[in-house]
């Protein structure tokens with residue numbers, strides 16, 4: 001069977017042949033991989049800037065945003081059946097007894113950093129035709145969502161942010177009114193953040209560089225949201241244009257944009273950082289003004305990475321609801337479907353919004 005591997009030492013990315021997995025035992029599940037999404041993390045790994053192969057391997061099989069079909073199950077499997085569609089989760093707990101989050105099955109909050117992530121850190125990913133996974137790491141997906149279910153993994157970013165936002169805001173002693181949400185950036189994560197907000201019936205805004213004729217703007221409007229182009233409205237005028245903003249979902253990974261946007265966050269507002277900026281020379285920000293606002297306006301600032309099982313299930317529900325409310329806009333996020341042979345070139349040149357690799361296509 002074929003797989004897409006990154007060889008960090010040789011600085012090579014290529015399709016390799018691997019043996020078909022052996023018979024599954026215990027709670028193992030044999031999966032036929034159908035689709036795998038490609039994202040910025042994959043591009044960083046392919047640029048040899050991030051990620052690591054499993055111990056003892058000279059290569060890492062890429063792919064962490066997967067949709068697969070259950071083909072065979074071990075004798076002790078009860079959670080899935082042959083023919084089920086599933087999305088496998090990505091992060092696996094660290095082995096340390098003292099890591100309370102991992103022991104509570106929340107490796108997304110791991111404190112040791114010794115967790116493993118399939119297709120990213122210390123474990124092979126899903127960009128291969130067949131894969132074996134334990135039943136506990138599978139999220140069942142209804143067949144009706146098959147054409148968009150590859151978006152569940154990137155949607156977990158917004159879903160975990162929502163989970164944490166809910167935990168924080170449930171401490172506020174009054175009922176929340178209509179929430180005004182701004183997604184910063186219109187890449188897949190930003191648009192999916194907007195999708196989650198729209199599904200929640202927030203007043204949803206997306207701010208990004210692309211012109212308001214761009215597909216990303218159309219998708220935002222498809223969610224019932226408002227797209228504001230950086231080409232028309234500079235960041236300094238955004239507060240004036242949008243008015244009070246209760247929730248900002250940052251998905252650009254640029255600190256200059258993130259901290260500038262903090263200034264437009266309203267009273268009791270929540271700001272969620274999800275982007276990971278490249279490290280470089282220190283940058284100037286108006287720290288006094290930001291700190292003053294944070295204190296005087298009771299603002300909360302949150303960072304979030306990865307998601308627990310509850311985040312995956314929330315993401316699935318958000319996607320389900322979005323496919324009921326605005327299916328065309330959801331489908332439009334996937335701009336390209338390619339074969340495994342195209343992956344090396346896909347990783348070099350970014351185009352469109354979400355690229356998806358199809359495997360086992362009959």
Ligand SMILES: [Zn+2]
Pocket residue numbers: 038039040041042064065154
């Ligand atoms: Zn990803």
Ligand SMILES: [Zn+2]
Pocket residue numbers: 093094095096099101102103107109110111112113114115
């Ligand atoms: Zn841990």
